Amino acid sequence: MANKTSQPTIRLEILRYDPEKDSAPRYQSYEVPFQEEWVVLDAINHIKDQIDGTLTHRWSCRMGVCGSCGMMVNGVAKLGCSAFLRDYYPNPIRVEPLAHFPIIRDLVVQLDGFMAKLQSVQPWIIRKEEKPVEQGEYLQSPAQHARYKDFSMCINCLLCYAACPVTELEPHFLGPAAIALAQRYNLDSRDEGREIRQETVSSHIGIWQCTLVGECSVVCPKHVDPAGAIQQAKLASTMDWYKELLWPWGGKR
Amino acid sequence: MAKSNEPIWWSLFSAGGVVAALLIPVHIFLTGIAGPLGWLPPEAFDYARLQALLSHPITRLYCFVLISLPLFHGAHRIRFTLVDLGIRGVDMLLAVVCYGAAIAGTLVTAGILWNF
Numbered sequence: 001m002a003n004k005t006s007q008p009t010i011r012l013e014i015l016r017y018d019p020e021k022d023s024a025p026r027y028q029s030y031e032v033p034f035q036e037e038w039v040v041l042d043a044i045n046h047i048k049d050q051i052d053g054t055l056t057h058r059w060s061c062r063m064g065v066c067g068s069c070g071m072m073v074n075g076v077a078k079l080g081c082s083a084f085l086r087d088y089y090p091n092p093i094r095v096e097p098l099a100h101f102p103i104i105r106d107l108v109v110q111l112d113g114f115m116a117k118l119q120s121v122q123p124w125i126i127r128k129e130e131k132p133v134e135q136g137e138y139l140q141s142p143a144q145h146a147r148y149k150d151f152s153m154c155i156n157c158l159l160c161y162a163a164c165p166v167t168e169l170e171p172h173f174l175g176p177a178a179i180a181l182a183q184r185y186n187l188d189s190r191d192e193g194r195e196i197r198q199e200t201v202s203s204h205i206g207i208w209q210c211t212l213v214g215e216c217s218v219v220c221p222k223h224v225d226p227a228g229a230i231q232q233a234k235l236a237s238t239m240d241w242y243k244e245l246l247w248p249w250g251g252k253r
Numbered sequence: 254m255a256k257s258n259e260p261i262w263w264s265l266f267s268a269g270g271v272v273a274a275l276l277i278p279v280h281i282f283l284t285g286i287a288g289p290l291g292w293l294p295p296e297a298f299d300y301a302r303l304q305a306l307l308s309h310p311i312t313r314l315y316c317f318v319l320i321s322l323p324l325f326h327g328a329h330r331i332r333f334t335l336v337d338l339g340i341r342g343v344d345m346l347l348a349v350v351c352y353g354a355a356i357a358g359t360l361v362t363a364g365i366l367w368n369f
Binding site: 169 | 257259260261263264267333336337339
């Protein structure tokens with residue numbers, strides 16, 4: 001810790017809420033040392049360790065890999081570990097839990113809804129028939145890998161859900177990350193499960209809720225481009241629709 | 254889960270978006286700017302000339318596409334803009350009004366071009 005007398009400080013206004021005790025969320029201000037190299041997560045950890053142990057937040061890796069520390073920083077969905085204090089100093093920083101999720105406590109939100117949505121699109125490789133292990137691995141060329149690589153970078157940090165206005169208006173919407181991951185497996189040359197995923201992905205709670213606002217892709221810390229994934233899925237579903245209309249005897253896709 | 258009929262509206266919306274982005278500006282430029290400012294020869298918008306042009310079926314088909322598809326584009330955009338603005342729970346009514354207007358515009362366009 002730097003010399004306290006000359007240390008400049010920055011104020012964090014953090015949303016505090018314990019649904020079991022508080023009738024409504026409130027903001028609590030904390031003055032923390034301003035350090036050039038500190039991110040918002042460092043400041044929150046400092047508060048938790050030095051000022052107020054009751055503050056509750058999620059974090060793990062501190063390096064934009066684990067996706068645990070998603071939060072609203074001045075109203076924008078960000079990873080706490082990637083939002084530098086110096087980009088806000090000397091103004092105060094308002095920190096809130098991820099928007100559009102129920103609050104469990106303070107900055108910790110309820111992920112069950114998302115987990116159910118994620119499972120519903122079955123984001124894993126589905127084979128009509130598994131080949132025996134002795135027959136070796138499923139080979140894939142670099143070009144086949146490149147088709148879905150970007151969509152596979154998702155760390156489930158849920159910034160895209162907090163940024164998506166459709167998620168706010170339509171809580172049942174599968175949402176950007178779940179659809180991007182469905183598309184990731186649909187594009188995988190080893191996968192044969194697209195038809196199964198279509199049941200959910202192209203339903204009324206799936207891709208057709210999206211109005212291509214594009215904020216999901218703006219806030220994504222891993223450059224997954226969920227909006228692009230949804231557009232691809234819309235085009236593919238539309239082709240299916242016309243194919244079925246014009247060629248109904250052609251059997252299932 | 255219920256199969257969605259959105260693909261038909263979305264495909265008309267997409268096709269209309271292409272027309273609205275690529276072709277409409279050309280026509281705005283020609284008939285709205287270049288013509289009135291006298292950048293084109295005076296006979297360019299001569300009535301008899303345009304009538305002759307429109308008498309060809311391909312020109313009529315072109316005009317039909319040029320007018321109809323952007324109507325569906327606009328209808329879809331208005332529908333979802335209203336939803337985003339918070340008009341909820343009247344999905345069917347919104348869809349009927351928006352796409353109904355586009356269908357009506359398409360029919361009128363087809364009628365005029367057919368009888369031209």
